[in-house]
Amino acid sequence: MFLKWESEHSIARLYESQKKAQAADWEYRSAIRTFEAARDRVQHEDFQLSFLTNASRIYDDYIRFLVSRGLTNEALLWADYNRARTLAEGLGFLSNNGSGSPPPLDAQGIAKRENDSIVLLA
Numbered sequence: 647m648f649l650k651w652e653s654e655h656s657i658a659r660l661y662e663s664q665k666k667a668q669a670a671d672w673e674y675r676s677a678i679r680t681f682e683a684a685r686d687r688v689q690h691e692d693f694q695l696s697f698l699t700n701a702s703r704i705y706d707d708y709i710r711f712l713v714s715r716g717l718t719n720e721a722l723l724w725a726d727y728n729r730a731r732t733l734a735e736g737l738g739f740l741s742n743n744g745s746g747s748p749p750p751l752d753a754q755g756i757a758k759r760e761n762d763s764i765v766l767l768a
Contacts, residue, residue: 647684651677655704662711674708701728 658673681704705728712721 647680651680651684651704654680655707658711659707667715670711674704674711677704678708 654673654677658670658677661667661670661673681701685701705724709721709725712718712724
């Protein structure tokens with residue numbers, strides 16, 4: 647599965663460099679789904695750390711891609727999902743059975759309610 651998500655990630659970056667946004671988005675999401683499916687199968691804690699390293703590259707590239715397209719809300723959603731899931735698993739609050747996609751997040755609504763602004767750095 648490592649080769650599959652790495653190839654999907656590489657193809658996504660290739661499409662991104664070719665300005666094929668829709669194809670790049672699809673490949674990034676495919677790489678994330680493949681990665682999350684593999685992550686669900688990892689039981690030993692020692693191996694989970696190397697998986698997190700792989701995830702950070704995929705998620706970071708996808709988030710950067712979304713920001714470059716002006717999709718900051720979606721970028722925040724994916725960033726929050728990846729970090730929250732990792733934290734919840736690490737604390738033992740969540741089992742390894744994620745869907746590979748984040749739940750809805752209304753970042754602008756949250757910022758409004760809190761009388762604050764959200765700044766996303768690319």
